[in-house]
Amino acid sequence: MKTIFVTSTLWKKKAVVMLKFDFDQELILLVKSLPNAKWNSERRAWLFPYSDNILDELLSLFSGKAWIDYSDFNKIKAEQLPTTLPELAPDIEQEVRKFVEWMQNRRYAESTVKTYSQSLSLFFRYIDNKKPEEISSEDLGNFHQNYILRRKYSVSFQSQVINAVKLYFSTKQKRKLEPIEIERPKRPKQLPHVLSKEEVKEILQVHKNVKHRTMLSLIYACGLRRSELLNLRLTDVDSKRGLLRVNHGKGGKDRVLPISVKVIEMLREYYKLEKPLTYLFEGTKAGQAYSGKSLENVLNQAIKKVGMKKKPTLHWLRHSYATHLLENGTDLRYIQELLGHKSSKTTEIYTHVSTHSLQKVKSPFDDL
Known part of the structure; x- marks a missing residue:
C-alpha cells in the first residue's frame, strides 16, 4: 500500500494542504x-x-487505498495567516543570504540556519524593509509587542525570532539591539513522555518487516535521536567490541555507545537481507540515507497496528530508554554520557518521570 505525505503550509499567503506520493493513477483520480x-x-x-x-x-477518502502520513500536518490558526507584509526588497534579501552564509561557515545546524533566516526575514518584512543601519531597539520592541504578542505566538517562537535578530545585528552590524520592554519568559518545563516496557515491546515487535523493526529497535536500544539513526554508516558498528559510534550528534558531539549481543544479532540478520552500501539504513536508492518522514511513518504504522491510543513520537523511544535505565539503577552520570547531554540538568528531568521511587510512596488514603 502506498504512502501519502500530508503537510499544511502557507503558499502565496494562503493556507493550503500539500499531498505528495509516488505516481498512482487511482490515487490521482481520488485527489482530483x-x-x-x-x-x-x-x-x-x-x-x-x-x-x-x-x-x-x-x-x-483514502481509507484502504493508501497510508496517510500526517506527522508534519499542523492546524493553521487564523492568527498564523500572514498579514499584508511586503516582500523582501532585493538589498535586504541579500543581507539575509549573507547572514545564512555566515551561519553555514560556522557550522550552525541546518535547522537553526533555516529558522533564523526565516525569522530575520519576517522581522525585515514587518519593518517594511528598513535599512539595517537605521533600525533601532525601538523597532524590535515594536515588532515584539505588536506582532509576536498580539498574534499570541508561543514562547519558543518569540525566543527564536528575537535570538535571530539579535545575532544578525551583533555579528553583521556589530551592534546590539536591547529593547528594555522585552521580557523573555521562561519556557514551560514539560516532562518527557515515557512508554512502559510493555508498550515499547509491542511497538518494536509488531512490524514483520525486518528493516522497520530494526530501525525502531535501535532507537530504543541505544537512546538515539532520529537524525543520529539516519546518519549511521556501516563503519559505525563495531560488532567485535560491541560498540556503536555516533558521529556529529546534537551540538556536533561524537559519542560511543555499548550494544548488546542481542542488538548485534538483530543487525546481522538485517544486513544479510538488505545489504546496504554506505548508510546503515538506506532508502529506495542504494547509498542514500533513509528519510526522516519515512522513519516517522514506520512508527505511525506500528502504533496503528497495535491499536495504541497514545500518539508517540520517535523521541518518546529515547525518553523511554533513559527512564528505563534510571529505573534499572543506572547512575545518572552514565545516562548523561549515553544520551550525549551537555548538562547533567538535562538528564535529571528523567528523575521526575521515573516510577521506581514513586511506587514505593504510600498514600495516607490507604491508612483510612
Missing part, C-alpha cells in the same frame, strides 16, 4: 475529486485549500 485540487510543478505536490476538518476527510 477534492475541490480546487491542483498539481503544483514547483512543489512537486497536489495543493488545495486548507480547512479544519480536512484531515478527517483525507483519512476517509
